[in-house]
Amino acid sequence: MNFLKRYLLPRLLVYFLVIFLGITLIFIIPRLMPTDPVQEMINTITSQGAYLDPEAIKKLEDTLRELYGLKGSLWEQYINLWKRLFKGDFGPSFFQFPTPVIDLIKQSLPWTLGLLTITTITSWVLGLILGGFVGYFYKKKWAKLIDGIAMVIRPIPYYILALTLLILFAYIFPIFPIGGGASIGRTFQFNWCFIWSVIKHGFLPAMSLIIIGTAVWLQTTRLIVQNILAEDFVIYAKSAGLRERKIALRYTIRNAMLPQITGLTLSLGQIFSGALITEVVYSYPGLGTLAYNAINSGDYNLLMGITTISIIAIATGMLVIDLIYPFFDPRIRYR
């Protein structure tokens, strides 16, 4: 009962409050932008060379505002939003009218989830292990070498790294395709051909994210480990003659893992916003470009859909980590 009252309920309350405030902000902020979704639609059509005479433009503006549900006061639009959200309906995309937002998200989400989940977890694990050992055995030459490499890689702008990999392995040594999520003609099926095609196309994007991600996690873990090395229990363990490997793994890295778990949860929550630059450089299908286009075209509904999922994912991640943290850190249990 105490646990429910003092631990769980307050966290649940904060959870729902964060989601409510987040969605409200996402409703308001795009409407403060100078982008007019109707004007952006008209501009897209006319900028390609298609012609809409002024008479047609005048009438089309009214029609589009009606179709987009942009008539009525802001309060009415806000209430309608919540009515739709409770039904799991984000409404139609403005820019891709009348395609429902949820359909657009369903199309891109698996690619984003697949690529970013794998790369986030892989780079976290690699970074944690490498950073842990580099931090613990910091005097060794190999540790200095690895740390040096991470230090060189980390400041490289991601776009440059991604493009370099593409030029190296898709052009100079044409091992991988130039872009796309799967080979032309391969449709989604659970067979080896499709899976192999996805792996081949996803290899370079994944590599680019893992390299940068690993460098970041490595350096942060190294810093944490070096702080932990100065702790009494580590000095005591060394004095007690415990093996170095045991001290490194069970005393040092295990403690360094704790703040990194929080970091991982946050990173996993953020995967729902996609990786825009990765998607652009590698023409990889994903939520990033969908979100970017939604912002530019003032597609309020699509923006709402993507950010709502992101908000819920991050808030849920934080709630979960809050609830399971005691299992990682026994000291929390005893409070």
Next chain:
Amino acid sequence: MRKFLIVLLTFVLFTLTLSQLPPNIPREETLIVDILSGRIATPHNFNIWTVAWKWWDRGIQQLMLEPLWIVDPVTGKVICALAEEMPIYNNNFTKMTIKMRKGMYWSDGTEITSDDVVFTIEAVMKNPTLNYHDIMLDYVKKVYAPDKYTIVVELKKPNSRFHSYFIDRWGALRPMPKHIFERAEDLGTFEFNPPISSGPYVLEDYDPNGYWVLWKRRTDWERTPTGKLFGMPKPKYVLYIFYSTTEQEVMAQVRHEMDVCDTTMEGLRIILSKNKYARAYIKNYPYIFNADPCVTGVTFNDAKFPYNIRDVRWALTLAIDIVDFLKIGYDGATVMAALHIPPTPAYTKWYYKPLEEWLKNFELDIGNGEKFKPFDPNAPIRLAEEMRKRGYAVPEDPEKIKEIFGIGWWKYAPDVAEKLLIKHGFKRDKNGKWLLPDGKPWKITIIAHTNPAHPMYKNAFALAQQWKRFGIDVTVLTTEQAATIVDHGDYDVATAGMWPATEPWGGHPDLYRTFYPWKSEYMAPIGETNPGHDSRWSDPRIDKIVEEMEKIDWNDPKVIDLGKEALEILVEEMPTIPTNLYPGIIALDEYYWTGYPTFENPYMIPYSHWPNFKYVLPSLKSTGRK
């Protein structure tokens, strides 16, 4: 050793599965081109008749659908596609008769008849979610088919250009298949998937993620306007593919995985240096496609001080050294445009050459009884000299130079510009910077595009350099929201939003399309969305010319006289400054295919994103390479 061999074998197998196309699609029978408008967000939806943007240029307008008529800017002709001839109007333009071409079929074997056109117009009138709904509702009193190949449209009010809504110029009201669409419950949400074609290709496959679409030639291609008028399209397959970056396009072309792509000048130069089979539209410098029916330049907010003053606009024009401007923005690779229409070969013939003498004699009144003739016919010669200094092979013959760079532009005359400004109370401070008549520093913010390869970006920065040199404090604001900002009139000067003049047809001398947006009834106050031209300029003389044009057939020779008269008014008033032709850059890889339209062989607009592209395909030849 064994482990090494296993790794090597895996590697080789891995790379062997790298072919871009599916195994049953031979590369030598496939033409690969780029999708201009980006990743398709609605890949399952082929219903392009709705109000929303549906990525028409993924092959739908180029291969799948034929219009009634289509205009070609290179030949300057209107092609009758599904219509047998041009429309026939009654005397007061309240009735339009269309004759359909006989023997044309949808890809499912159903004949294309007048029923399809009647159904299309009626469907559009009934559904607000379909494009052209309001226009058709506004104009059409009645539409019917007296026989299988004739359509009669009776109009509520005269419109001598009602047929223009059916002329394909990167968009049109194209006939939809009645026998398919009449079964749809809601035409606004109907996806038309799988689609059927009136054009020579049918949908073979598409990427559910929106990066490519594969089309296959119809076995009965001869039952389409393309087949009838131009012959068999040579590629059996056409793949439209989108690469997000220029780097990918370049790599694809160098690897012969892209045959035609619309790219940047920087990308083109790399392709030409790495791929010996590649060429541009013009084989050597300036490389560009010189018949794009679009003029670029600068738009003033004519509803705002001081840009509402004609002399100020002219002063800013004379403060531009066009040679320097084009060197900075385009490395000289474009055509100068002194008039508010693109200087394509067709418009040069119809308007630029006939108005050349008028331009040379045109005078500005700069005050105190002083007159000035601003036109400079030698500007292209000077540009040619500058480009020779940069190492480009440019002809010496003035006529050839003018063919490449245009017939002239306005003089670079900062002294005259100064006089025009002083006439209206402007002055310079002690540092030579310009002050407004109220004594405040004159600051101009130019709203520009965000893409550095786009003319709307290049013009802004080239312009800023000119006006800064003249003594004005200029900043450039690049923003993705340019279209909305400019439309609402929240700007001083813009190179983004609309072009300095609405694009004309390109394939017809009628300029109604260009002048109509300047009609005063379409100008909204600042702060409201503006259906007319972004400059918010109007002139009763232009209103009168537009009204006269509305009363006559677009083929009436008087149309050209009215066009010239309006162009002269635009020069006098300079509501916007046209600077140059939109320099289209196309990279053509001749490794698998030759016979593209080029400067030496200009038989059609070469862009793969234009609907005319289907008419290019019968002229292509396979090189036989596998």
